[in-house]
Amino acid sequence: MSKVVSKFGGTSMADSACMLRSGEVVVQQRSCLVVVSATTGTTNDLISIATLASQNSWADCLALIEKVILRHQSMAKELQLTPDLQNQLEIIFSEIKSLAQGLHLLEDGSLKAMDKMMSFGERMSSILFTQALNITLKQKNENKNKTAVLFDVRLVLKTNNEFSKAKPLTTEIIELCQQHLSDAEFKNQIIVTQGFIGQFTDLKKTKSATTTLGRGGSDYTAAILAEGISADILEIWTDVPGIATTDPRITDKAKPISEISFSEASELATFGAKILHPATLLPAMRKNIPVFVGSSFDSKAAGTWVKKEVKDYPLFRAIAIKKKQALITLSTPEMLQSHGFLFRLFEIFNKHKVSIDAVTTSEVSVSVTVENEILNQLQLFSDLSSFCEVQVEKDLSLVSLIGNNINHTPGLAQKIFSCIQDTNVRMICLGASRHNFCFVVNENDGNSVVQKLHDQLLVEGSN
Numbered sequence: 001m002s003k004v005v006s007k008f009g010g011t012s013m014a015d016s017a018c019m020l021r022s023g024e025v026v027v028q029q030r031s032c033l034v035v036v037s038a039t040t041g042t043t044n045d046l047i048s049i050a051t052l053a054s055q056n057s058w059a060d061c062l063a064l065i066e067k068v069i070l071r072h073q074s075m076a077k078e079l080q081l082t083p084d085l086q087n088q089l090e091i092i093f094s095e096i097k098s099l100a101q102g103l104h105l106l107e108d109g110s111l112k113a114m115d116k117m118m119s120f121g122e123r124m125s126s127i128l129f130t131q132a133l134n135i136t137l138k139q140k141n142e143n144k145n146k147t148a149v150l151f152d153v154r155l156v157l158k159t160n161n162e163f164s165k166a167k168p169l170t171t172e173i174i175e176l177c178q179q180h181l182s183d184a185e186f187k188n189q190i191i192v193t194q195g196f197i198g199q200f201t202d203l204k205k206t207k208s209a210t211t212t213l214g215r216g217g218s219d220y221t222a223a224i225l226a227e228g229i230s231a232d233i234l235e236i237w238t239d240v241p242g243i244a245t246t247d248p249r250i251t252d253k254a255k256p257i258s259e260i261s262f263s264e265a266s267e268l269a270t271f272g273a274k275i276l277h278p279a280t281l282l283p284a285m286r287k288n289i290p291v292f293v294g295s296s297f298d299s300k301a302a303g304t305w306v307k308k309e310v311k312d313y314p315l316f317r318a319i320a321i322k323k324k325q326a327l328i329t330l331s332t333p334e335m336l337q338s339h340g341f342l343f344r345l346f347e348i349f350n351k352h353k354v355s356i357d358a359v360t361t362s363e364v365s366v367s368v369t370v371e372n373e374i375l376n377q378l379q380l381f382s383d384l385s386s387f388c389e390v391q392v393e394k395d396l397s398l399v400s401l402i403g404n405n406i407n408h409t410p411g412l413a414q415k416i417f418s419c420i421q422d423t424n425v426r427m428i429c430l431g432a433s434r435h436n437f438c439f440v441v442n443e444n445d446g447n448s449v450v451q452k453l454h455d456q457l458l459v460e461g462s463n
Contacts, residue, residue: 002030002232002233003032003033003183003186003229003230003231003232004029004030004032004033004231004232004233004234004235005031005032005033005034005222005225005226005229005233005234005235006025006026006029006031006034006035006235007034007035007036007037007195007218007221007222007234007235007236008022008025008034008035008036008037008129008237008296009037009218009236009237009238009239010037010038010039010040010042010043011040011238011239011296012036012037012237012238012239012296012297013037013038013039013040013125013128013129014039014040015039015075016078016079016128016132018296019075019079019129019132020132020135020136021296021297022129022132022237022296023129023132023133023135023136023137024136024299025237025296025299026133026136026190027133027136027137027140028299029235029299031190031235032186032190032191032229033181033186033190033193033225033226033229033231034129034133034148034190034191034193035153035194035195035218035221035222035225036122036125036126036192036193036194036218037122037125037195037196038121038122038125038196039071039072039075039121039124039125039128042068042121042124042125043118043121043196043215045064045067045068046068046096046117046118046120046121047114047117047118048064049061049064049065049068049096049100049117050099050100050103050109050113050114050117050118051109052064053100053101053103053104053109054103054104054106054107054108054109055107055109056107058104061104065096065097065100068096072089072124072128073089075128076089076128076131079128079131079132079135080131081127081128081131082131085127085128085130085131085150088127089124089127089128092120092124092127095120096120099113099116099117100117103117110163112163112209114163115163115166115197115209115210115211115212116209116210118196118197119196119197119210119212121196122194122195122196122218123194125194126192126193126194129148129192130148130149130150130192131148133192134147137190145188146188146189146190147189147190148189148190148191148192149189149190149191149192150192150193151180151181151191151192152194153193153195153197153198153221153225154197154198154199154210155176155180155199156173156176156177156180156181156225156228157173157198157221157224157225158172158173158198158199158200158201159198159200159211159213160200160211161200161209162211163200163209163211163212164212164214165212165213165214165353166198166200166212166214168198168213168220168224170224170227173228174227174228176228177228177229178228181225181228181229193225194221195217195218195219195220195222196212196213196217196218196221197210197211197212197213197217197221198210198211198212198213198221199211213279216277216278217277217279218277219276219277219279220277220279220280220283222234222236223280223282223283223284223289223291224283226284226287226289227283227286227287230287231287232289232290233289233290233291233292234284234289234290234291234292235292235293236275236276236280236291236292236293236294237295237296237299238275238293238294238295238296239295239296239297240275240295241256241294241295241298241301241302241303242256242257242258242275242293242294242301242302242303242304243256243257243260243265243268243273243275243276243293243306243318244256244318245257245319245454245458246318246319246320246321246450246454246458247273247274247320247321247450250321250447250450250451250454251450251451251454251455253455253459254454255459256304257304257317257318258302258304258305259304259305259307259310259311260304260305260306260307260310260317260318261306261307261309261310262281262284262285262306262307262308264317264318264404265281265291266278266281266282266285267320267400267402267433267436268318268320268400268402269281270357271320271357271398271400271402271436271438272320272321272322272323272398272400273318273320275293276293284306285308290305290306290307291305291306291307292304292306293305293306313404313405314403314404315403315404315405315406315409316402316403316457316458317402317403317404318402318403318458319399319400319401319402319453319454319457319458320399320402321397321398321399321400321446321447321450322357322397322398322400323397323446324371324372324373324395324443325357325370325371325372325394325396325397325398325440325443326369326370326371326372326374326375326392326393326394326395326396327367327368327392327393327394327396327426327427327440328367328368328369328370328384328390329365329366329367329390329391329392329393330345330365330367330368330384330388330389330390330391331364331365331366331388331389331391332364332365332387332388332389333364334387334388341366341388342361342366344387345366345384345388348380348383348384349368349380351383352377352380352383354370354374354377354380355370355371356368356369356370357369357370357438358398358427358429358438359429360427360428360429367427369398369427369440372394372395375392375394393426395442395443396426396440396441396443397440397441397442397443397445397449398438398439398440399438399439399440399441399446399450399453400436400437400438401416401436401437401438401453401457402435402436403435404435405434406430406433406434406435406436407430407432407433407434407437408434412437413428413437415457416437416453416457419456419457420441420449420452423441423445423448423449424441424442424445425439425440425441426439426441426442427439427440428440
């Protein structure tokens with residue numbers, strides 16, 4: 001029997017009805033391991049609770065805590081939670097209050113404390129979904145011997161101590177999965193666990209702390225666990241029926257993609273597609289595990305398969321857009337016919353843990369794109385300014401055309417830019433990948449650029 005790992009996002013956990021519907025998907029797909037996100041909006045509420053508590057806004061903090069608790073209590077009542085699961089939920093309610101009070105007294109919202117606060121969302125939803133899945137299993141005669149069992153993912157998902165963006169310790173995770181999530185564990189039960197969270201343990205194994213993998217990390221968790229148990233299939237269930245040729249909110253002409261290669265999907269996720277977390281595919285690629293992306297609201301829809309090898313490799317597969325970008329241009333005459341400048345430059349970005357999306361160079365300058373929020377890192381710019389002139393442009397969009405053999409296709413640039421000849425293009429990046437051609441435009445032009453390119457290259461061009 002195939003081992004299927006299924007992950008459900010926040011919209012699939014939104015309320016008790018959504019959970020019961022997702023439970024039916026689990027039974028239908030014969031999943032053995034289920035990874036869940038927090039209920040819709042809960043992570044944002046937990047962040048606000050920590051922020052309000054540390055900023056001494058205690059009355060507002062208490063009101064928000066009550067809102068979160070009431071929402072989950074209401075779902076627990078609707079699902080008729082068992083005494084054991086209800087007790088576990090009540091313990092988490094107490095932990096939320098205690099941590100918030102501690103943050104209030106210390107007036108200190110550290111990343112470590114924030115990670116612990118954010119972890120409560122997935123811990124609560126996994127308790128509720130365990131009950132929802134057991135209800136579904138009892139209703140299905142062919143699964144009467146199966147039960148849903150709650151599992152704390154922190155027992156296996158070990159990370160470093162980079163709070164808020166923790167790095168999984170792959171070798172250790174695989175070893176622990178073999179111990180705690182062996183094939184025998186799946187014989188008569190379906191394991192329900194949490195996405196997004198992990199655990200750092202010190203070298204002496206005496207102290208541990210909850211970590212998070214960064215926003216959107218539940219997809220990543222599911223892929224890591226799929227790798228850890230050598231799954232046959234990884235499923236990502238969300239509120240849209242698969243991956244589309246571009247964001248359907250930008251154009252109603254966006255078309256579903258039936259299958260896409262790992263390489264294309266990785267570029268698409270990295271350069272702005274919201275449906276997959278950028279890191280999700282890495283563990284799946286390492287083990288060559290096919291990934292299915294579908295809608296828990298319409299589980300019979302075709303969805304999208306992400307595989308190592310696909311039938312067709314079109315020149316243009318999709319268009320992605322990454323908004324709220326900044327362009328940093330670094331210039332100095334010392335670059336001219338000299339070496340070591342780029343090393344020094346990227347050493348500084350590495351020191352400040354800044355991720356760069358696109359890079360272009362000239363004889364005396366280098367331009368890179370980063371998230372707008374990076375502009376708040378004053379020490380980064382102080383370090384850069386110590387040896388070169390720094391210019392910054394913000395509120396830009398990075399538009400990426402994803403496809404195949406892009407860097408070896410004559411006339412491609414002419415075809416692209418003839419579609420948007422009235423738009424100022426600030427930077428172009430081509431050649432590093434055969435799957436990606438990207439360029440930077442003003443954020444106000446971003447959506448219209450995507451619409452024009454999509455109409456010309458993916459609608460008319462495919463006819």
